[in-house]
């Protein structure tokens with residue numbers, strides 16, 4: 265596909281944007297008492313209320329036309345059948361296979377039934393998790409394992425970390441799971457201070473087993489283990505790996521049976537459902553891990569089969585494009601009103617920005633439109649006392665997704681009712697805003713003079729008409745969290761398909777890696793740096809001076 269600007273629906277949306285310029289969401293609600301009902305839809309334990317958007321029936325009709333014209337139906341079929349939709353790496357994109365239903369027994373990709381591989385890996389995980397929790401697996405001095413440190417970065421870290429944190433209420437007793445990612449030595453140093461080498465297992469998660477940060481941290485962990493009582497022959501009792509590079513993991517000292525496979529058809533940022541999710545399974549048990557997979561599968565089935573007009577990832581993806589490309593929204597905020605889900609925006613940020621931060625169309629031409637937005641956010645209500653000011657009165661349009669459960673995990677006092685009320689009040693305030701007349705009246709009612717009203721009222725005006733979605737679920741469970749993350753995975757794919765880009769490669773990351781190695785070599789040698797730019801030369805000099 266070429267540029268989406270060539271699509272008829274895109275051109276109609278450009279015109280339609282002008283028609284909508286004077287339409288306020290408040291008037292859309294006033295004109296249609298059924299608006300909330302009409303623009304609410306459900307799937308996999310989630311209700312999406314998308315009524316607070318700058319959209320009417322025509323907008324939504326045109327957005328549906330757009331996804332159809334962009335070939336989403338074919339793209340979905342391609343993904344679910346294992347076609348090589350990652351064209352630049354000539355790979356299938358099959359995170360959906362990692363959570364396929366047990367009722368499906370084959371998914372043939374390039375002559376291999378990938379479901380057999382997935383299921384045998386799940387069995388291997390089951391065994392490993394059971395051995396750790398039952399106490400059958402012991403450390404080198406015969407003590408029970410109390411801590412697992414997962415070492416990985418990017419997709420081999422964020423997804424599992426965020427989900428493990430989100431599932432805190434489901435943690436099994438006995439084993440504490442920690443995560444290390446950063447090459448900054450403070451990360452691993454801090455975690456090693458918490459644990460005992462006799463009772464700690466390290467899981468090294470790296471699809472390639474070649475990532476600088478992960479290997480450096482894995483080596484530091486092994487050195488620490490060896491210098492604190494462990495011997496080389498004990499390494500296999502304390503280190504496991506998740507990787508598609510078995511040879512490198514064996515060379516490190518892992519026993520073959522403690523190496524969990526990965527496949528090139530799973531992208532890093534989509535890999536938490538594979539053995540990369542092992543730390544999650546250890547933290548919450550395989551039963552909950554299976555629930556997580558099942559929730560994601562429910563969303564997959566919804567995405568695959570529901571009409572686009574009722575399809576959550578399609579609606580959210582298309583509305584996102586409406587704001588990014590037709591309203592110049594540069595960012596999109598995710599605000600979970602759930603303490604355990606507070607790190608979710610970071611995972612979706614990685615998922616979306618590594619996927620859709622692209623400037624080249626599938627056919628190799630440059631894009632003519634904006635693509636993936638900056639994804640950001642954080643937990644409500646904390647953000648209300650920080651960045652929400654910009655959401656309400658700043659100059660930028662920031663579409664928001666509010667995510668909130670109906671029931672809390674920790675019902676104390678009025679906390680949950682207050683949390684829920686705050687969530688609703690934010691989406692309401694973003695939509696209704698405050699007019700100058702309202703601000704003036706408020707000041708008048710509180711006894712302000714005319715001069716004071718004239719000076720202060722303009723500052724109290726809140727433009728309103730700012731869009732948001734609300735995602736509601738009964739409770740944050742493994743299944744609903746699985747479905748939620750799958751929803752965002754598919755939303756990303758919908759948008760990538762509309763823009764005509766490949767959401768599944770990440771060539772941009774490579775340049776930083778290559779230059780990082782080059783500069784590291786310069787820091788630790790007497791190389792001639794005169795060909796480098798003056799700024800980089802000076803910074804290298806500063807580092808070397810500090811070491812001398």
Ligand SMILES: O=P(O)(O)OC[C@H]1O[C@](O)(CO)[C@@H](O)[C@@H]1O
Pocket residue numbers: 417418419420469470471472473474475478531532533618770773
């Ligand atoms: O699992 P690996 O091979 O260590 O890679 C880690 C991460 O690095 C990235 O390539 C980005 O640098 C991610 O896509 C990936 O999840």
